[in-house]
Every structure is written in C-alpha cells, then in structure tokens.
Amino acid sequence: MNTAIHGMIEELKERIDADRISTNETVIEQHSKDESYHTPSNPDVVVFPKTTKEVSEIMKIANQYEVPVVPFGLGSSLEGHVIPYDHGISMDFSLMKQIVEIREKDFLVTVQPGITREELNAELKKYGLFFPVDPGANATIGGMAATNASGTMSVKYGIMRDNVRDMEVVLADGSIIHTGSLAAKSSSGLHLNGLFIGSEGTLGCFTEITLRVYGIPEHITAARACFETIDDAVEAVVAILQAGIPIARIELVDEPSIEQVNKHSKTNYPVKPTLFLEFHGNEQGLKQDVSFMREIVQDFQCSEIHFETETAERNKLWDARHNLAYAYIHGHPGRKLMVTDVCLPITELAGAIRHAREALTRLDLPGGIVGHVGDGNYHVLLMIKPDDPVEMEKTNQLNEEIVQYALKRGGTCTGEHGVGIGKQKYQKQEHGDALQxxxxxxxxxxxxxxxxxxxxxxxxxQDL
Amino acid sequence: MNTAIHGMIEELKERIDADRISTNETVIEQHSKDESYHTPSNPDVVVFPKTTKEVSEIMKIANQYEVPVVPFGLGSSLEGHVIPYDHGISMDFSLMKQIVEIREKDFLVTVQPGITREELNAELKKYGLFFPVDPGANATIGGMAATNASGTMSVKYGIMRDNVRDMEVVLADGSIIHTGSLAAKSSSGLHLNGLFIGSEGTLGCFTEITLRVYGIPEHITAARACFETIDDAVEAVVAILQAGIPIARIELVDEPSIEQVNKHSKTNYPVKPTLFLEFHGNEQGLKQDVSFMREIVQDFQCSEIHFETETAERNKLWDARHNLAYAYIHGHPGRKLMVTDVCLPITELAGAIRHAREALTRLDLPGGIVGHVGDGNYHVLLMIKPDDPVEMEKTNQLNEEIVQYALKRGGTCTGEHGVGIGKQKYQKQEHGDALQxxxxxxxxxxxxxxxxxxxxxxxxxQDL
Structure with a gap:
C-alpha cells in the first residue's frame, strides 16, 4: 500500500465509521473477484457507505487523492467488471439496501442500489406488484443497472434500460445528480438515464434507483416443450415471435444443460432440446395464445408439451432455469464459469446457434447452450480451468468465433452481461468511431x- | 450575409449540385419557422443533401467555417427547434427519404430521415407491419427521433427512444458513427442511441434510422366514452391503467376540443369530456379486456360508450384526434398555436388537469385540453396572437404555472415536444446539476x- 492510499484511508476515517473501512484480508479477498474466470486482483481498501452523502464524501476524497473507485454489489458480474485491477477502493453497497419509497398506484419503486432483485420482489409481492428483470444471479439492483441486465422476461417487459425511470448518481467529483424523473416519458434535456445505465461504474456511483414495476398478471401459464433437435426448437421460437403471440418468456435449454438441471434441481425433465415458455394475460386471451402456440410447435416436431399451471410447479421450473449457471458450477468443482453472450437479429439466431454447436464439437469443448432466445440472445456455458493454457486457448477461440459470427450479422458481442474486461477487445470492431x-x-x-x-x-x- | 458565409457557399458548390444550395427568398422563409408561435429567423442558406457522404461534406465545411447547421425535416416542431436563430445552414432532409431496407421477419426497417411516418406506414402495410409512434403531425422520422416524439400508441408500444434500434449519425466534424446495432438488446459500450435520440440536432445529423416495427394486430377495437366531467374521465383512465388492462391507446379530449373536432372533421360527437380508446390483441382476450373496461367506466358515470369495429369508422375517429391541432389552427385564422406539454406520474394527472382548467378560467384564456393520458402526458392548446403583449403575458403565465405544478410533483416540462427554445428556461430547475x-x-x-x-x-x- 503506498503513502497516498494510507493518507486517503486516514482521511476517510474522519468521515466514515472506522468499522466500515476495511483492510481485513478476508474482506479484501472477497472484493478481488466476481463469478467469472477472470483473474482476481485486490483492492487496497473496502468501504461500506450507508448514505448518498457518504458516497459523495468518499468520491471527493478519492478524487483528491486520484485513487480508483470500483462500485461493488454482490460480485455476480461475469466479465470482471468489479475486479479492481488498478487497486484503490472497492465501494461495497451492501449497507445501502433500503426501499426508499413504493408508489404503488404509479407502479414505481425507489430503492438503494444494494437491494437484490429477490429481496425487492419479496416486498413488492405484498402490493400485488413485481419487478420483471431477472438475470440468473440474485444480483443487486445497482449491479443490474450498471450492466444493463436483462433476463427471461425481457422479451415482454424489457431490459433494465427500459425499466429504470430515474437514478441518483454520485459523479467522479462527488457531485450528485438525477438522471431522469418520475414521468413515464420525457423529451427534456439530453437522456442521461440511458447513458448511465450500463456504464459499469465508469461514469458514477448509483445511490438511488427508481424502477417501473408491474402488477402480478391475472393469469400465468408456463410450459415445457421438448424437440428432437435444437434447430427445431429455435425455428419454433422464430415462428412464435413472427406470429405475434405476446409471449412473456421463451427460453432455450439444450440437452447437456437439461442434464445439469436434472442433477442440480432434482427434476426429471426429458433430456431433449427444450423450450421453457410462459404466458401472462387475461384468462380468455391466454387460452387463445396457448392454443395458437401449440399449433405452431407441432409444425416443428415438438415431441412433448407439458403445462405448469400450479404456482409451485411453475416456480420449480423457473428456479431450475435460473439456477442453471450454478448447476454447472456445482457440477464441475475446481473449474470456473465462462459464458458467451452474443445477441443477434432474430432471423440470424438459428444459424448462430448451429454455428456455436459446430464450433463446440470441432474444438472438443463440453459446453451447454441456453438463452433468452426471444431476444435473439444466447449463451454457451463452459466450465474451464483458467490455468490450463490449451483449454484457455480453445475457449478463447470459441468465444472469438461466436462474437465474430454475431458482429458480421448486425449483432452485439454482449447482450446482457456487459463489457467489463472480457469484451473490451471487441469494442472498436463493434462500435467503430462511436467508441471515440x-x-x-x-x-x-x-x-x-x-x-x-x-x-x-x-x-x-484511442487513435482510431 | 458575411464573407465567411459567402466563401462557405462557394466551397459547398464544389461538393453539392448548385440547384440543391438555395438562397432563394421563398426557400429561406420556409426554413425560418416551425409550427409554433416562436419568432421566425432566416437561415443564410438552405442545402438539400442526397447522401450521407454529402451530409458529411457539408458538416466538414461548416465546421471549417464555424457556421451553424440546423437539421430540418418538415418544420413541424412546436418549440422553435428548427428555427436558425444564429443563421447559417438549414440542412433540409427532404431529398433523403428512401426506405433503405425492410427486414420483415426481424421486425426492423432502416430509413433515411426525411421520410414521413405516413409514407413509412403506407409502405409497411404491404408487409402486414406498422410503425406505432404517431405524433399529431405527419412528421419526418428524423424529426421524430430528434425530439424523441411519441403519440397515441406510446402507452402500449413506447416512444421513439424505445423503437429506434440504431442510427447512422454525422457528427460536428463530419465523421460518421452508428449509435446501436440490429440486436434487440445490448450491454456493449456506452448507450449512445438513447443519448442521440431527443438531442434535437445539437449532437449530430441523423442520416439513417433503424426502427423496430410491429405486426398489424389481429383484432382492433376502438371506443369513444363520454363522461359528465373531465375529472371523471381522468379518474377512469387511472382506474383502467391500475387494473392492468393492456390498452393500446387512451386519449382525453375535452369539450372545447370536441367542438373543434366536430367542426373540422365533420363529426357529430357529443360535446362532453371524452376518452378515445383502442385495444389490440387476439379476439378472445380483447373481448375480456373490453368488458372489464366497460365495467370500470360505469363507476365513473360514463354516459355513453360507442364502439368502432369497422376500419373506416376507426380511422375516422383517429384522424379526428390526430387533426386536432390543425382543427384549432384552421378554426383561428391569424393566430398561432401554443401548446403546453407536461408529463407527470399517473396519480398526479387528475390534479394537474384540474389545476390547468382552473388556471385557464382564472386567466380567462380559451384553451382546449387533450392528452396522451395513459402516459400522464397532457396538452393545453391555445390559439394566441404573439404580438399582443397582454395575451402573451397571460399565456406565459399559464405555461409557467402548468410547468411548475408538474416539476413539483416529479414530472417533466416536456413529455414529447422537446425543449427547442421554449423549454430552455426550465432546464436548470428540472435537471439541476445534471444540466452541467x-x-x-x-x-x-x-x-x-x-x-x-x-x-x-x-x-x-453554465455556472450552476
């Protein structure tokens, strides 16, 4: 630790309780990594602010000492976002997890960034409301805003950027701004809200977030549809979307991933390429949608379709889907998770998944394919040994091929996980002069x- | 015209056909104004580019001579956006109105900025598609992106910012960037798309815009519901939204505005506070939604509800709504249109409209109230004489009171028309340090x- 850091910590102690400024080895180590395969790196100090004012004080001191600050939620990022490679402060938001206000009739809730999506939904349920953005991890709302997260329901309810209406943000110099308002739409000023969402802690620290929430749907029907080939499953998705059926969830899970699900979640799903689907709406409309969907999947050799109308069975299905990454992690002790994350126009999806499958076979990598296919977003999950150079080379080769395939077809290198350090090498190619x-x-x-x-x-x- | 401008025009002529560089008095005058009450001001020259390359050349030359450039679509802006108060170049996009590509199965279309929304929809109809953002004017898509326009269907389909997936933009120095991709979602890079949408020509000139489009709904039902008081009508809207009925349009038109509609559109609607509604969906679901809506409006003393299921009658209803501003303009020759445009959280809407009504009465101003009430956005339409100082003072007083009411309740000074020059005075108050x-x-x-x-x-x- 250099002298500047030492002086800064002393100054921090004048503003923040000493027990919320930690250089404890265990705490430092907990803030050195995320859930990805990227190499850990220690912060010099971890600070746990309790208020916006404290966040502002910390930023002012960091700015004065020119010490890096990395905002930290739960560390569930997948591309090294929260790893402090330049050391300095890891700013941990776990003590800022209040629900500030629920405006039930406006379908708005204001929270501090450290609350997790499951904690928020537990509270919202009391009001008949829910927040639909549901990444695999039980991430914090702050982290989800920072990476512009999405999830299984984004095909109907949109992504973080669609559902954050306002944020309180502390800037690099400690000043505090709001990026939006409570209005459902606005043409006032430049749109900072969209710019700060997905900025991954590089433009400011979020201290309050106002979210749009939704009434729990009157009727929900979930289904599992099994197909003979992954191609059939993906083509069925494209057909359902093009028929204009207002689907709430449509998730692809391939055979290796179903195997992991069955092992981890004690389910007994047929080991076939499977779509997990869900419909939200009124009773009559939903019946008509479901019957139309049934007709479509028949055209694609759907061998079995099983409906879950009971809440418990439905929750079991979606828990199994959400726990998929953890199923892989627990199924492969000693290995690290590496996930690809491209997103393409929907007509390019079937080709992209075929291409990924071929690349997995050619490179002899044991990966599962899952995805939010209604958005054109899919993931290859690999359990790797980062210290095995041969395996790492093959993994990098796979990721490279998958990203290149997507970028050549108007897609993006990351649909929802963000750039962190893992996707930086594709930024110039994807954005061209916009990167400047x-x-x-x-x-x-x-x-x-x-x-x-x-x-x-x-x-x-950069010189572009 | 000063020497710099003269030199610049000579240089422009080396790159652009001379007949597309105009200093003709009529052409200059056409580009000196918009549809608002704001004072006209002449550009020095109007240029009509045909390609992105030409737009880039023009920007490079303007940059070299430090001459202002104002992008111009059809001049339908309502807050003076396109009026060149600093003179220079008015860049008219009327020769750039091609549909570049229709990706029918991806629900994407790429257009040049000069195409109008009606021209685009006429073409999309051949594919069973439509673009839902529908401001009152038959504006250009470029202008709609520049102001982040919305309209009657935004309550269901979202605003411009929700429906622009990518733009090609020429920056101040003539360089050309893309702000997004064809993917339905992305967490790559900083989100420039949202930042440039609504930037009103201040950050760049849009040269291509890729829009998300939608399948024409299977079934559409429109309705007109009349109420005894405007309060009842607004409370019914709030109740319908809170019941979670997925409405596609829900528009308020007050009595004076119904009178203008009847005169201008040769309709015979009862002169009462009225909601114009529309539902999109499958047959069964729609029936259930409509019957639920019927129950709700009965609770608010709805005196008459009339359904329009025939396409022709439905179109007549929405044309009448869309032509409302023109109905006012044609009904008041010699006067200019002034429209307020606040947007508030939905629970504040009834109070806001009551307050606006009281202010109109107190100030003795003859205004109509209409609005996209499903979004919490409403307008007061006034036909004014800008050269009558007493009337202008009362009008400004009204606008001020309406904006202050909205800002105090978490709203915005402009829901969809944009800032231009008319709303600049509220930017510091609304955005605080974010303005910096x-x-x-x-x-x-x-x-x-x-x-x-x-x-x-x-x-x-500014020093804030």
Missing part, C-alpha cells in the same frame, strides 16, 4: 479516470 | 458549437 465518442464522454465526466478505470471504455482517447 | 453533465457532453462532441447552437442545452458551460 464514448471515450470523450468518459474523459469529460471523469477526467482523472478514477471511476472503475480501464473497464468498458478506456479513459484515454 | 449535458453541457459537458455537448461541448466535447461539438466544441465549436455549430450544431443547432443554443437550443436544448447551451454549448457553453
């Missing part, structure tokens, strides 16, 4: 490059 | 302040 615009914005809002430096975009302008 | 962030972004992306200067945000940093 992003870098200029980063530079003007964080001139000392202290906010999660060298993640997402570089803080120093 | 907007100004920094403007400054770093347009350092010479040539892109629609002194609109929306100032190009020079």
């Amino acid at each position: 615009v992003m870098e200029k914005i980063k530079q003007v809002l964080d001139p000392k490059n202290i906010l999660n430096p060298n993640k997402l975009v570089s803080g120093t302008l | 962030v907007m100004e920094k972004i403007k400054q770093v992306l347009d350092p010479k302040n040539i892109l629609n200067p002194n609109k929306l945000v100032s190009g020079t940093l």
Whole structure:
C-alpha cells in the first residue's frame, strides 16, 4: 500500500465509521473477484457507505487523492467488471439496501442500489406488484443497472434500460445528480438515464434507483416443450415471435444443460432440446395464445408439451432455469464459469446457434447452450480451468468465433452481461468511431479516470 | 450575409449540385419557422443533401467555417427547434427519404430521415407491419427521433427512444458513427442511441434510422366514452391503467376540443369530456379486456360508450384526434398555436388537469385540453396572437404555472415536444446539476458549437 492510499484511508476515517473501512484480508479477498474466470486482483481498501452523502464524501476524497473507485454489489458480474485491477477502493453497497419509497398506484419503486432483485420482489409481492428483470444471479439492483441486465422476461417487459425511470448518481467529483424523473416519458434535456445505465461504474456511483414495476398478471401459464433437435426448437421460437403471440418468456435449454438441471434441481425433465415458455394475460386471451402456440410447435416436431399451471410447479421450473449457471458450477468443482453472450437479429439466431454447436464439437469443448432466445440472445456455458493454457486457448477461440459470427450479422458481442474486461477487445470492431465518442464522454465526466478505470471504455482517447 | 458565409457557399458548390444550395427568398422563409408561435429567423442558406457522404461534406465545411447547421425535416416542431436563430445552414432532409431496407421477419426497417411516418406506414402495410409512434403531425422520422416524439400508441408500444434500434449519425466534424446495432438488446459500450435520440440536432445529423416495427394486430377495437366531467374521465383512465388492462391507446379530449373536432372533421360527437380508446390483441382476450373496461367506466358515470369495429369508422375517429391541432389552427385564422406539454406520474394527472382548467378560467384564456393520458402526458392548446403583449403575458403565465405544478410533483416540462427554445428556461430547475453533465457532453462532441447552437442545452458551460 503506498503513502497516498494510507493518507486517503486516514482521511476517510474522519468521515466514515472506522468499522466500515476495511483492510481485513478476508474482506479484501472477497472484493478481488466476481463469478467469472477472470483473474482476481485486490483492492487496497473496502468501504461500506450507508448514505448518498457518504458516497459523495468518499468520491471527493478519492478524487483528491486520484485513487480508483470500483462500485461493488454482490460480485455476480461475469466479465470482471468489479475486479479492481488498478487497486484503490472497492465501494461495497451492501449497507445501502433500503426501499426508499413504493408508489404503488404509479407502479414505481425507489430503492438503494444494494437491494437484490429477490429481496425487492419479496416486498413488492405484498402490493400485488413485481419487478420483471431477472438475470440468473440474485444480483443487486445497482449491479443490474450498471450492466444493463436483462433476463427471461425481457422479451415482454424489457431490459433494465427500459425499466429504470430515474437514478441518483454520485459523479467522479462527488457531485450528485438525477438522471431522469418520475414521468413515464420525457423529451427534456439530453437522456442521461440511458447513458448511465450500463456504464459499469465508469461514469458514477448509483445511490438511488427508481424502477417501473408491474402488477402480478391475472393469469400465468408456463410450459415445457421438448424437440428432437435444437434447430427445431429455435425455428419454433422464430415462428412464435413472427406470429405475434405476446409471449412473456421463451427460453432455450439444450440437452447437456437439461442434464445439469436434472442433477442440480432434482427434476426429471426429458433430456431433449427444450423450450421453457410462459404466458401472462387475461384468462380468455391466454387460452387463445396457448392454443395458437401449440399449433405452431407441432409444425416443428415438438415431441412433448407439458403445462405448469400450479404456482409451485411453475416456480420449480423457473428456479431450475435460473439456477442453471450454478448447476454447472456445482457440477464441475475446481473449474470456473465462462459464458458467451452474443445477441443477434432474430432471423440470424438459428444459424448462430448451429454455428456455436459446430464450433463446440470441432474444438472438443463440453459446453451447454441456453438463452433468452426471444431476444435473439444466447449463451454457451463452459466450465474451464483458467490455468490450463490449451483449454484457455480453445475457449478463447470459441468465444472469438461466436462474437465474430454475431458482429458480421448486425449483432452485439454482449447482450446482457456487459463489457467489463472480457469484451473490451471487441469494442472498436463493434462500435467503430462511436467508441471515440464514448471515450470523450468518459474523459469529460471523469477526467482523472478514477471511476472503475480501464473497464468498458478506456479513459484515454484511442487513435482510431 | 458575411464573407465567411459567402466563401462557405462557394466551397459547398464544389461538393453539392448548385440547384440543391438555395438562397432563394421563398426557400429561406420556409426554413425560418416551425409550427409554433416562436419568432421566425432566416437561415443564410438552405442545402438539400442526397447522401450521407454529402451530409458529411457539408458538416466538414461548416465546421471549417464555424457556421451553424440546423437539421430540418418538415418544420413541424412546436418549440422553435428548427428555427436558425444564429443563421447559417438549414440542412433540409427532404431529398433523403428512401426506405433503405425492410427486414420483415426481424421486425426492423432502416430509413433515411426525411421520410414521413405516413409514407413509412403506407409502405409497411404491404408487409402486414406498422410503425406505432404517431405524433399529431405527419412528421419526418428524423424529426421524430430528434425530439424523441411519441403519440397515441406510446402507452402500449413506447416512444421513439424505445423503437429506434440504431442510427447512422454525422457528427460536428463530419465523421460518421452508428449509435446501436440490429440486436434487440445490448450491454456493449456506452448507450449512445438513447443519448442521440431527443438531442434535437445539437449532437449530430441523423442520416439513417433503424426502427423496430410491429405486426398489424389481429383484432382492433376502438371506443369513444363520454363522461359528465373531465375529472371523471381522468379518474377512469387511472382506474383502467391500475387494473392492468393492456390498452393500446387512451386519449382525453375535452369539450372545447370536441367542438373543434366536430367542426373540422365533420363529426357529430357529443360535446362532453371524452376518452378515445383502442385495444389490440387476439379476439378472445380483447373481448375480456373490453368488458372489464366497460365495467370500470360505469363507476365513473360514463354516459355513453360507442364502439368502432369497422376500419373506416376507426380511422375516422383517429384522424379526428390526430387533426386536432390543425382543427384549432384552421378554426383561428391569424393566430398561432401554443401548446403546453407536461408529463407527470399517473396519480398526479387528475390534479394537474384540474389545476390547468382552473388556471385557464382564472386567466380567462380559451384553451382546449387533450392528452396522451395513459402516459400522464397532457396538452393545453391555445390559439394566441404573439404580438399582443397582454395575451402573451397571460399565456406565459399559464405555461409557467402548468410547468411548475408538474416539476413539483416529479414530472417533466416536456413529455414529447422537446425543449427547442421554449423549454430552455426550465432546464436548470428540472435537471439541476445534471444540466452541467449535458453541457459537458455537448461541448466535447461539438466544441465549436455549430450544431443547432443554443437550443436544448447551451454549448457553453453554465455556472450552476
């Protein structure tokens, strides 16, 4: 630890209770990593603010000492977002997890960033409401806003960027702004809300987030549809979307992933390429949608379709889907999770998944394919040994091929996990000269490059 | 015209056909105004580019001569957005109105900015598709993206920002970027798409826009519901939204506005506070939604409900609604249109409209109230004489009171028309220190302040 850090910690102690400023080895180690295969790196100090004012004080001191600050939620990121490669402060939001206000009749809730999506939904349920963005992890709302997370229901309810109406943000110099308002729409000012969502801690620390929430649907029907080939399953998805059936969830789980699900969640699902589906609506409309969907899947050799109308069975199905990454992790002790995350226009999806399958076979990698296929987003899950150079080379080769396939067809290198450090090498290719615009914005809002430096975009302008 | 302008025009002529560079008095006058009450101001020259490359050449030359450039669609803006108060170039996009690509099965269409929404929809209809954002004017898609426009269907389909997936943009220095991709969602890079939408020509000129489009709904039912008081009508809207009925349109039209509609559109609607509604969906679901809505409006003394299931009658109803502003304009020759545009959380809407009504009565101003009430957005339409100082003072007083009421309750000064020059005075109050962030972004992306200067945000940093 250098002298600047030491001086800064002393100054922090004048503003924040000493027991919320930690250099304890275990605490440091907990903040050195995320859930990905990326190499850990220690922060110098972990600080646990309790209020927006404290976050602002910490940023002012960090700015004065030019010490990096990495906001930290639960560490469930998948591309190294929260790993402090430049050391400095890991700002842990676990003590800021209040629900600030529920405006039930406006379908709005304001929370602090440290609350998790499951904690929030437990509270919202009392009001007949729910928040639909549901990434695999029980992530914090702050982390989900920082990566522009999405999930199984985004095909109907949208992604974080669609559901965050306002944020209170502490900037690099400690000043505090709001990025939106409580209005459902606005053409006032430049749209900072969308810019800060998905900024991965590089533009500011979120201290309050106002979310749009929804009434729990009157009727819900979930289904599991099994197919003979993954191609048939994906083509069925495309047909359902093109028929305009307003589906709430449509998830692909391939055979290796069904095997992991069965082992981990004690289910007994047929080991076949499977779609997990859900419909939300009124009773009559839902019946008509479901019967139309039934007709369509028959055209694609659907061998079995099983409906779950009971809440308990439905929850079991979706828990199994959500726990899939953990099923892989627990099924492969000593290995680390690596997940691809491209998203393409829907007509390119079947080809992309076929291509990924072929690449897995060719490279002899044991991976599962799952995805939010209604959005054109799919993942290959691999359990790897990061210290095995041959395996790492094959894994990187796979990721490279998958990303190149997507970028050539108008897609993106990351549909929902974000850039972190894992997707930085594709930023120039994906965004072209727009990357320079992003870098200029980063530079003007964080001139000392202290906010999660060298993640997402570089803080120093590249010659493009 | 000063020497710099003269030199610049000569240089423009080396790149652009001379007949597409105009200083003709009529052409200049056409580009000096919009549809609002704001004072006209002439550009020095109007240029009609045909390609992105030409737009880039024009920007490079303008940048070199430090001459302002105002992008111009059809001039249907309502807050002076396209009026070139600093003179220079009015860049008219009427020759760039091609449909570049229709990706029917991806529900995507790429257009040049000069195409109007009606022209686009006429073409999309051949594919069973439609684009749902429908401001009152038959505006250009470029203009709609520049103001983040919305309309009667935004309660279901979202606003421009929700429906633009990618844009090709020419920046101040002539460089060309893309702001998004064809993927339905992305967590790659900073989100420039949302930032440029609604930027009112201050950050760049849009040269191609990729839109999300929708399948024409299987079944559509429209309705007109009359109420005894405007309060009852608004409370019915709030109840319908809170019941979670997935409504596609829900528009309020007050008595004076119904009178204008009847005169202009040769309709014979009862002169009562009225809701225009529409439902999109499958047959069974729609029946259930409509019957639930019927029950709800009965609770609010709905005196008459009339359904329009025939396409022709339905179109007549919505044409009448869309032509409302023109009905006012044609009904008041010699006067100019002034429209308020606040948007509030839905629970504040009834109070806001009551307050606006009281202010109209107190100030003795003859205004109509209409609105996209499902979004919490409403307008007061006034036909004014801008050169009558007493009337202008009362009008400004009304606008001020309406905006203050909204801002105090978490709303915005403009739900869909944008800032232009008319709402600049509220930017500091609405956005606080966030305005400085907007100004920094403007400054770093347009350092010479040539892109629609002194609109929306100032190009020079304010001391806040």
